Structure formats: C-alpha cells, structure tokens
Amino acid sequence: xxxxxxxxxxxxxxxxxxxxxxxxxxxxxxxxxxxxxxxxxxxxxxxxxxxxxxxxxxxxxxxxxxxxxxxxxxxxxxxxxxxxxxxxxxxxxxxxxxxxxxxxxxxxxxxxxxxxxxxxxxxxxxxxxxxxxxxxxxxxxxxxxxxxxxxxxxxxxxxxxxxxxxxxxxxxxxxxxxxxxxxxxxxxxxxxxxxxxxxxxxxxxxxxxxxxxxxxxxxxxxxxxxxxxxxxxxxxxxxxxxxxxxxxxxxxxxxxxxxxxxxxxxxxxxxxxxxxxxxxxxxxxxxxxxxxxxxxxxxxxxxxxxxxxxxxxxxxxxxxxxxxxxxxx
Numbered sequence: 001x002x003x004x005x006x007x008x009x010x011x012x013x014x015x016x017x018x019x020x021x022x023x024x025x026x027x028x029x030x031x032x033x034x035x036x037x038x039x040x041x042x043x044x045x046x047x048x049x050x051x052x053x054x055x056x057x058x059x060x061x062x063x064x065x066x067x068x069x070x071x072x073x074x075x076x077x078x079x080x081x082x083x084x085x086x087x088x089x090x091x092x093x094x095x096x097x098x099x100x101x102x103x104x105x106x107x108x109x110x111x112x113x114x115x116x117x118x119x120x121x122x123x124x125x126x127x128x129x130x131x132x133x134x135x136x137x138x139x140x141x142x143x144x145x146x147x148x149x150x151x152x153x154x155x156x157x158x159x160x161x162x163x164x165x166x167x168x169x170x171x172x173x174x175x176x177x178x179x180x181x182x183x184x185x186x187x188x189x190x191x192x193x194x195x196x197x198x199x200x201x202x203x204x205x206x207x208x209x210x211x212x213x214x215x216x217x218x219x220x221x222x223x224x225x226x227x228x229x230x231x232x233x234x235x236x237x238x239x240x241x242x243x244x245x246x247x248x249x250x251x252x253x254x255x256x257x258x259x260x261x262x263x264x265x266x267x268x269x270x271x272x273x274x275x276x277x278x279x280x281x282x283x284x285x286x287x288x289x290x291x292x293x294x295x296x297x298x299x300x301x302x303x304x305x306x307x308x309x310x311x312x313x314x315x316x317x318x319x320x321x322x323x324x325x326x327x328x329x
Contacts, residue, residue, distance in 0.1 A: 028060055029088040031286055033279060034078050035065035036093045036118070036164075037195075040228045041255040041324075042275055046117070048324035049276030050091065053283035055327075061283070062087060069229065070161045070195030072099040079103040083110050089286035091279060093118040096163035101125075113289050115282040118275075119166035128285045130299040132273045134166045137303040138173025138226065141250045141271045144305055145222045148248040148268055152183035153221030158200070158207055158230045159192045170226040170252060170271075187211065187220065193230045200233030208237055218243050228253035231270075235261055254306075254320050262311055262320075272304045272319045 033050045035043040047063055054061045062082070066074040072095050080103055082090055090107055092114055094100040101123040107114050108125040116126045119134075145155060157174055160167030171189070178186050191207040193200035211220050218241065225231040231251030235258070238244040244266040251258060252271045261267040278301045285295045306316045 028058065029287070029290065030060040030062055030085075031089045031091060031283055032062045032064065032079075032082040032085075032087045033091040033283070034075065034082070034093065035063075036075070036095045037069045037071075038063075038065045038067060040253075042228045042253045042273075044328065045275035045322050045324050046093070046279045048322065048327040049279035050283050051327040052276065053280040053287075057284065057287045059088075059283065059287060065093075066095070068195035069164075070095065072096065076100060076103050079107065083107055083112060086110075087112060088290060089113045089115070091115050091117055091282040091286065092121075094121045094165070095119075095161075097122045097165040098163065113286055115285050117278050117282045119164060120169075121165070127289050128282070128295050128297055128299065130278055130282050130285065130301060131166065132278075132303050133300050134169035135173040135176075137252065137271045137273070138170035138175075138224075139177045140173075140303060140305050141170070141224050141226075141252070141269070142174040142177025144269050144307075145224060145248060145250045146177065146181045146184055148250075149184065149222050151181050154185050154187045154219065155222035155224065156188040156207060156211070156220055157186065157224045157226070158204055158234055159189070160227050160230055161195060162192050167226050174224050174226070184222075193233065197229050197233050200229050201236055204230075204234045204237035207234075208241060212241070216241075218247060220247055222248040223250070225249075225251045228255055228258065231258055231267070235266060239266070259311075259320050262306065262308060265308055269305055269307045270320075272306050272316075274301045274319065276322050276324070277301050 035046050050061050064078050075095050097120055104114050104123050105125045114126045116129045118131050159171055188207050191203050193203045211218050213219055225234045249267050250269040251267055254272055262270055289295050310316050
C-alpha cells in the first residue's frame with residue numbers, strides 16, 4: 001500500500017513539474033544582452049542598466065559581447081549561440097547596421113524577440129529600437145564647438161569605425177552643424193578609428209600630423225570626436241603634442257578619465273547619453289512583450305551637453321558618473 005502511494009505521489013509530482021515547465025511557471029526568463037564591446041565604461045553602464053532591470057523584473061541577464069568594437073564575426077557568433085541556448089529575448093547593440101541582420105532574423109524565426117539599442121540595424125525584425133538621437137547629438141556638439149570658437153576657425157573630426165550607424169549619425173550631425181557657420185572650415189573629417197583605443201590613438205596622430213607647422217604647433221582651433229574611445233584617444237594625442245586645453249575639444253560619452261579632463265578644461269564639453277536607461281528600458285520591453293503588453297517601437301533616451309561649467313550640477317553629475325558599481329557587484 002505504501003509503495004503504491006509513493007509511486008502515485010511521484011507520478012503526480014512528475015506531471016505537475018511537466019505542466020509547470022510547459023507553461024513557464026517554474027522557469028525564470030533569461031535575456032541575453034549583447035553589446036558592441038565590453039571594455040569601454042559606456043558598455044559597463046549598459047550592463048549595469050540591464051542588471052537593474054533584471055532585479056526589478058525578476059529575470060536573469062546573460063551578458064556577452066566582443067572585446068573589440070569592430071569584431072563583427074564574433075558578435076554574429078554570440079547572437080547565434082543565444083539562439084541555441086534558447087534565451088527568452090535578446091538585447092543587441094549592433095556593431096554596424098548590416099552585419100547582424102541575418103542573426104537577428106534567425107532569432108525572430110526561432111521565436112526570440114529582439115530589441116535593438118544604441119545603434120540602428122537595417123532590419124525590421126525587432127520589437128523596439130531604443131537609443132539616443134545621435135544626429136541631434138552631433139548637431140549639439142557642432143553648435144557648442146562653434147560657440148566656443150566665436151563662429152570662426154579651423155576644426156577637425158575623428159570618425160568611429162566604418163559602418164557604425166550611431167557614429168555615422170553623430171558625424172553627419174556635426175558636419176551638418178558646421179555647414180551653418182561660413183567662417184568655420186573643416187580641415188579633416190575622413191580619418192576613421194579602429195576597433196581598439198590604441199588604433200584610435202594612431203588614427204588621432206595621423207589626423208594631427210599634417211596639421212602641425214614647422215614649429216610643432218597645431219594649425220587647428222577645434223576638435224570633435226563621436227564616442228568614448230575616439231575622445232580618449234584624441235585626448236592622449238593632444239596631451240602628447242602639448243595642445244590639450246589649447247584646442248577647443250568636444251567629445252562624446254563619459255568615463256573616469258574623460259570626466260577628469262572635462263573638470264580640468266582639457267575637454268570643453270561632452271555629449272552624454274543615458275546608457276543605463278537605454279538597457280533598462282530594453283530589458284523591460286522584452287519582459288512586457290512576453291507578457292503581451294504594448295511596446296513602443298522607437299524610444300529616444302535623450303542627449304545632454306555637459307560642459308566644464310555645468311558638470312557639477314546634480315543632474316549632470318548623475319549622467320557623468322552613474323552608479324554602475326551598485327548593479328555590477
């Protein structure tokens with residue numbers, strides 16, 4: 001009798017587990033977050049925002065990305081691996097606007113929803129696009145640099161890696177701004193950085209070298225760089241040439257070293273995004289989608305100009321130095 005009861009109880013428990021598993025009652029959702037790279041502080045803030053959302057919505061985050069900003073093949077492989085692992089959703093910051101299309105479409109065919117963040121992808125196979133208005137960010141940078149120069153002078157721009165949608169839009173916004181100021185001449189805008197800071201530093205030197213006179217001084221009044229790595233690399237190159245603080249300099253994104261340069265006046269302005277908000281909203285969008293709630297197709301997470309003058313205000317300070325450590329313990 002006891003044996004029959006034990007067998008019956010085991011059968012009931014097994015059936016209950018099968019039922020719960022089939023309807024997802026006992027399984028936590030795992031959402032993959034795939035950044036362009038993992039080394040810049042910007043991407044650490046993206047990670048922190050995802051972890052903040054994970055705690056709030058009771059899901060697991062699988063964080064995996066390439067080491068280099070230009071490692072397209074690695075990013076494709078990572079996303080394809082997430083399909084094999086049958087994650088519940090993917091948050092993706094595509095390295096460029098085309099290379100990830102196939103992998104994203106494979107996700108959708110496998111029933112895995114995708115949210116694109118930071119940089120656009122030429123594909124309709126996503127439930128939402130959450131990012132900064134990057135063209136506007138470039139325009140804001142250009143307008144501020146022009147104001148710093150009293151609307152006259154010689155300026156240059158170091159580009160990001162080729163094919164990157166967010167970088168391209170920032171660069172286009174900056175150049176569109178420069179067209180408004182007839183007494184400002186863009187003397188260099190065709191130099192691309194590589195996938196690492198060291199490659200970006202070499203590109204910075206290559207950009208500056210032809211602009212140096214026989215006395216070693218730069219024949220340059222202003223500089224714009226459209227992301228964290230190019231801004232830091234150019235800062236190093238200007239420091240090495242003794243021109244940091246002498247050339248008006250507007251960069252993009254934040255980091256401990258960039259913030260220090262802003263406070264000291266070596267950088268005059270930073271165009272700042274809200275990466276924690278971006279990834280938080282992306283994870284939330286996937287959770288909402290899986291729960292059959294409405295998801296906004298396009299979300300603009302805002303752009304701010306932080307200058308030496310306003311950097312220590314409470315609102316700007318929170319953007320410059322987000323509390324990522326709290327969520328990345």
